[in-house]
Amino acid sequence: AQSVTQLGSHVSVSEGALVLLRCNYSSSVPPYLFWYVQYPNQGLQLLLKYTSAATLVKGINGFEAEFKKSETSFHLTKPSAHMSDAAEYFCAVINDEAGTALIFGKGTTLSVSS
Amino acid sequence: GAVVSQHPSRVICKSGTSVKIECRSLDFQATTMFWYRQFPKKSLMLMATSNEGSKATYEQGVEKDKFLINHASLTLSTLTVTSAHPEDSSFYICSAPRQQGVTDTQYFGPGTRLTVL
Numbered sequence: 001a002q003s004v005t006q007l008g009s010h011v012s013v014s015e016g017a018l019v020l021l022r023c024n025y026s027s028s029v030p031p032y033l034f035w036y037v038q039y040p041n042q043g044l045q046l047l048l049k050y051t052s053a054a055t056l057v058k059g060i061n062g063f064e065a066e067f068k069k070s071e072t073s074f075h076l077t078k079p080s081a082h083m084s085d086a087a088e089y090f091c092a093v094i095n096d097e098a099g100t101a102l103i104f105g106k107g108t109t110l111s112v113s114s
Numbered sequence: 115g116a117v118v119s120q121h122p123s124r125v126i127c128k129s130g131t132s133v134k135i136e137c138r139s140l141d142f143q144a145t146t147m148f149w150y151r152q153f154p155k156k157s158l159m160l161m162a163t164s165n166e167g168s169k170a171t172y173e174q175g176v177e178k179d180k181f182l183i184n185h186a187s188l189t190l191s192t193l194t195v196t197s198a199h200p201e202d203s204s205f206y207i208c209s210a211p212r213q214q215g216v217t218d219t220q221y222f223g224p225g226t227r228l229t230v231l
Contacts, residue, residue, distance in 0.1 A: 009155070036222075043118070043207070044158075044222040095160065100211050101148045102220065104157040 002027040002093045004074075006105035014113050019063075019078040021108050023091030026072065032094040033074045034102065035065055039087045047089075050074060061085070086112045117141060118210050120223035127198055128231055135193045135226045137164075137208030143188035144210035149181075152205040152225070164191040164208075198230040 007022040025031050032051050036044040048059025055067045065076045074091060088109050092102040117140040127133050137147055145166045150158040162183050163171040170183035180202075182194040191210075195202050207225040 041224070043224040044209075046219050049219070090157065100146070100220065101160045101163060102158075102209075103160070104150075106157040107155075 002029075002031060002095060002103050004033075004091045004093050004103060004105040006089075006091050006108050008108055009106065010109045010111070012111040012113065013081045015083055016080050019076070019081045019085065019110065021076040021089050021091075021110065023065075023074045023076065023105060024072050025074060025091075025093050027093060029096060033065075033067065034092040034094075035059065035063070035074075035076050036090045036092060036104075037087050038090065038107075044090065047076070081110075081112045083112050083114065086110055118208065118221045118223040120206075120208060120226050122226060123224060124227045124229075126229045126231065129199055130197055132194055132196045133198055133228060135195075135206055135208075135228075137191045137193070137210070137223050139189045139210045139221070142210075142212045144191075144212075145188060147185065147191040147208055147210045148220070149183065149191075149193050150207045150209065152207060158207060161193075161206075166191075195228065198228070200230045203228055203230045 003026045005024045034049045035047040038044050047063050048057045050057050050067045058064045063078045088107050090107050091105040095101045095103045119138045121136045147164040149161045152158045161176045164183045164185040166185040172178045185191045205225050209220045209222045211220045
């Protein structure tokens with residue numbers, strides 16, 4: 001069975017600083033991994049996804065993530081944080097026992113201060 | 115981009131009553147939709163897979179008689195919480211993949227906040 005673990009339920013950065021949100025996965029098969037963002041009172045929005053092509057995946061809003069099999073990690077980064085990046089971020093993996101449903105991590109709240 | 119809507123966005127009901135939540139794919143057809151439940155400060159947990167034209171598939175521990183799912187058309191799935199109790203209060207979110215490939219993007223509805231008094 002697949003699972004994802006997000007380290008750190010809350011991350012705080014200053015505007016302009018590097019954003020690093022950590023995600024480790026567990027999977028017995030090659031995983032398909034996703035990062036979603038949830039803004040207050042809005043639905044989840046896909047930031048990026050890894051589908052076994054390039055290990056460095058670029059997403060929207062300047063975010064990117066690198067798939068590292070040796071570390072079973074898929075950390076999300078952004079070189080320079082904006083105030084508008086403050087939101088809840090979820091790492092997810094395809095649940096191959098339930099079609100294309102997703103298994104989510106517990107989420108990381110990103111706060112950005114000026 | 116693809117849009118998935120949910121209605122209502124927020125509902126308050128009395129204990130013992132039933133509540134229906136609708137999930138619609140607005141610009142694509144979805145033979146499969148998923149229903150998740152999100153507790154405060156917690157992750158989304160898959161409740162069930164809604165299949166158009168057939169019975170829903172429920173995850174372990176989810177009461178199928180309590181959470182009735184109907185996938186009436188290729189653009190509509192409904193979740194009915196029957197005989198709701200305060201412990202059913204939660205944030206319910208649906209999603210739908212535009213296509214059926216395992217890596218295709220899933221589009222999420224904005225969620226429905228259910229409060230049972």
